[in-house]
Amino acid sequence: MVDGGSENVVAIDARPPRWTLAAENAMRFSLPVLLAFLAGAVLLLAIGENPVAIYQLMLSEGFGSERRIAATLSASTPLLFTAVATAVCFRSGVFNVGVDGAFVLGGLGAAVIGYALPVALGWTIAPLAIGSAMLIAAFWLWVPGVLLAKLEVDEVVSTLMLNFVALGISGFLVNSVFLSETSGNNTTETIHEVAELSRLLPPSTLHSGFLLGLLCVLGYAFWTQRTPQGFEAALVGFNNRFARSVGISVPGTIILVMIISGLVSGAGGAAHALGQVHKFSDGFSAGYGFTGMAIALLARNSAIGILLGAILFGALASAGTTVQLFSDIPLDIVNVIEGTVMIFAVVELGRLTLWRGTGQ
Amino acid sequence: MSDMIDQVLASTLILTTPILLAAIGGLVNRQGGIVNIALEAKMLAGAFVSVVVSSATGSWFLAVVAAALFASLVGLVFSLTITRARANMIISGLGFNVLVAGLLGFLLSRIYGTSGTLRFPDVQLLPRILPESVSTIPIFGEALAALDPLTAFAWLSVGALPFLLANTRIGLRLRAAGNAAQVVRAVGLREKTIQDFGTVFAGFFSGLAGAHLALYSIGLFNEGLTAGRGFIALAAFYFARNQPVQTAMACLLFGLLDATQIRLQTAGYPPKLMGTLPYVMVIVSLCIASWSQKKKAHT
Numbered sequence: 001m002v003d004g005g006s007e008n009v010v011a012i013d014a015r016p017p018r019w020t021l022a023a024e025n026a027m028r029f030s031l032p033v034l035l036a037f038l039a040g041a042v043l044l045l046a047i048g049e050n051p052v053a054i055y056q057l058m059l060s061e062g063f064g065s066e067r068r069i070a071a072t073l074s075a076s077t078p079l080l081f082t083a084v085a086t087a088v089c090f091r092s093g094v095f096n097v098g099v100d101g102a103f104v105l106g107g108l109g110a111a112v113i114g115y116a117l118p119v120a121l122g123w124t125i126a127p128l129a130i131g132s133a134m135l136i137a138a139f140w141l142w143v144p145g146v147l148l149a150k151l152e153v154d155e156v157v158s159t160l161m162l163n164f165v166a167l168g169i170s171g172f173l174v175n176s177v178f179l180s181e182t183s184g185n186n187t188t189e190t191i192h193e194v195a196e197l198s199r200l201l202p203p204s205t206l207h208s209g210f211l212l213g214l215l216c217v218l219g220y221a222f223w224t225q226r227t228p229q230g231f232e233a234a235l236v237g238f239n240n241r242f243a244r245s246v247g248i249s250v251p252g253t254i255i256l257v258m259i260i261s262g263l264v265s266g267a268g269g270a271a272h273a274l275g276q277v278h279k280f281s282d283g284f285s286a287g288y289g290f291t292g293m294a295i296a297l298l299a300r301n302s303a304i305g306i307l308l309g310a311i312l313f314g315a316l317a318s319a320g321t322t323v324q325l326f327s328d329i330p331l332d333i334v335n336v337i338e339g340t341v342m343i344f345a346v347v348e349l350g351r352l353t354l355w356r357g358t359g360q
Numbered sequence: 361m362s363d364m365i366d367q368v369l370a371s372t373l374i375l376t377t378p379i380l381l382a383a384i385g386g387l388v389n390r391q392g393g394i395v396n397i398a399l400e401a402k403m404l405a406g407a408f409v410s411v412v413v414s415s416a417t418g419s420w421f422l423a424v425v426a427a428a429l430f431a432s433l434v435g436l437v438f439s440l441t442i443t444r445a446r447a448n449m450i451i452s453g454l455g456f457n458v459l460v461a462g463l464l465g466f467l468l469s470r471i472y473g474t475s476g477t478l479r480f481p482d483v484q485l486l487p488r489i490l491p492e493s494v495s496t497i498p499i500f501g502e503a504l505a506a507l508d509p510l511t512a513f514a515w516l517s518v519g520a521l522p523f524l525l526a527n528t529r530i531g532l533r534l535r536a537a538g539n540a541a542q543v544v545r546a547v548g549l550r551e552k553t554i555q556d557f558g559t560v561f562a563g564f565f566s567g568l569a570g571a572h573l574a575l576y577s578i579g580l581f582n583e584g585l586t587a588g589r590g591f592i593a594l595a596a597f598y599f600a601r602n603q604p605v606q607t608a609m610a611c612l613l614f615g616l617l618d619a620t621q622i623r624l625q626t627a628g629y630p631p632k633l634m635g636t637l638p639y640v641m642v643i644v645s646l647c648i649a650s651w652s653q654k655k656k657a658h659t
């Protein structure tokens with residue numbers, strides 16, 4: 001468990017006017033992003049490229065036309081899920097870094113159901129697949145949730161380790177039980193056409209999973225802002241002892257947010273499998289869980305921030321791919337920017353105390 | 361049959377080394393109060409630097425030193441984000457892993473024009489300490505013949521570490537910084553500087569780990585070279601609760617798993633599933649530890 005810190009408590013007690021809060025959040029979102037782009041610019045300068053030109057190219061590749069926007073939204077689809085799944089836990093002070101593993105297992109479950117059920121079931125296959133994926137992933141994250149709530153097993157370590165276990169299990173399954181007979185190594189059969197999520201703007205790969213992701217963000221916004229349970233979950237994150245003393249069950253909340261996180265991760269994996277790749281193969285998640293974490297951190301767990309962050313990283317991913325094609329800039333620049341964003345998102349820039357320990 | 365045991369022993373010893381070196385760094389760091397998730401990044405950076413320097417200078421020793429120093433520098437920057445800029449250590453660590461992998465990938469494809477694997481001419485590999493003739497000794501012969509300076513250094517460190525942590529000034533201060541920061545502050549020491557030392561130490565050892573991976577036998581750099589070994593190291597010292605000797609035993613066990621993987625595979629054990637064993641072991645051991653603690657608290 002991580003204590004929310006005193007800052008947050010003050011924010012409840014004496015709430016400053018709304019607009020300053022909004023301005024502060026906007027700054028907290030944009031400053032790490034700006035600094036990360038600056039770091040990227042330094043790197044580009046160092047290899048003798050013009051960063052302004054490259055960023056302009058990325059901007060137009062990310063948002064320049066309807067097709068490019070569709071590609072960006074398509075790339076942001078899995079991130080909507082993983083960011084919500086991360087934020088729902090971080091908000092309660094539960095440091096769940098296991099969304100990636102849950103996403104992968106959900107994707108595997110959905111893909112298997114998507115090809116193994118008889119075609120005759122028609123349109124019902126997709127909801128069945130999504131539902132099972134959600135259950136599998138929820139169970140997967142329920143385990144570290146219970147371990148934390150009942151035995152105080154550090155959730156950072158358990159969820160981090162479970163990611164590797166999930167990769168191992170899924171890697172084993174797609175090479176044995178679920179291995180496709182026709183298409184070689186490390187992959188399942190392609191799912192039935194009826195199980196595919198519909199494409200929204202063909203020929204782009206943007207699919208209705210994006211709408212499902214938006215629904216998750218909306219549901220998250222509603223849950224956090226308008227339900228007593230969502231408020232209680234936030235209290236657990238703000239001030240654990242206070243929450244306990246007003247009668248909120250801290251263990252219950254921990255397990256609840258882990259289950260919600262799993263449900264959302266599983267839905268994300270299912271959407272990716274049914275909408276984007278139409279099967280499960282090794283390397284199913286391109287680090288979506290970790291990018292989702294960067295987004296949740298940037299957004300400080302707010303729904304609107306998650307939406308913006310997912311689109312930003314979606315644009316980076318889709319523009320990065322084409323920029324690599326058109327210019328000589330390796331796609332790895334996206335990782336450089338993402339890593340820097342993660343670091344700057346948690347660094348307290350106002351309190352750089354380089355020379356002396358200030359004490360508490 | 362006995363030949364097979366010889367070979368398994370030798371490859372266990374060698375496959376253990378990088379995990380062990382990184383775990384030594386990580387456990388010292390953790391005793392100082394910092395959980396180092398960025399071991400993987402520093403191993404990767406160390407591996408890269410060692411290959412470049414070994415090729416440029418033709419000296420394995422300079423390559424190893426350069427790798428360790430460069431990884432220490434990465435460790436220092438990582439440490440400063442935590443101790444001075446109050447970054448969350450887990451997120452910052454994950455961020456460094458993404459960042460370093462991204463930077464190296466960027467360098468590889470842009471400057472060296474390859475994606476994935478970097479080959480250099482004239483890379484000098486790590487030498488073997490003992491003469492070839494020791495391999496005729498039964499059972500341990502192969503392992504002795506395979507012994508390289510970094511492996512020897514790793515095991516010497518394991519031997520020295522309990523003493524260093526318990527009986528030297530810096531060892532005590534480091535553990536105090538991890539366990540009772542107020543006390544350290546009260547006696548006028550800077551606990552953050554001590555913690556920085558711990559993270560630089562972890563960087564140094566992870567750099568050695570990376571150099572061993574790259575320079576023991578293959579002599580090239582690959583983006584997937586570390587293959588999660590930084591996290592296996594993390595699993596090892598979590599499993600052994602930061603005790604040097606127990607951590608080394610855990611590393612040996614994981615090394616043995618790695619060494620027997622191919623044999624296990626032919627015996628019908630799926631390697632991917634076997635590969636998850638270290639991680640499962642950590643979770644189980646954490647459960648047992650806190651379960652027995654709870655039981656003690658009740659009685």
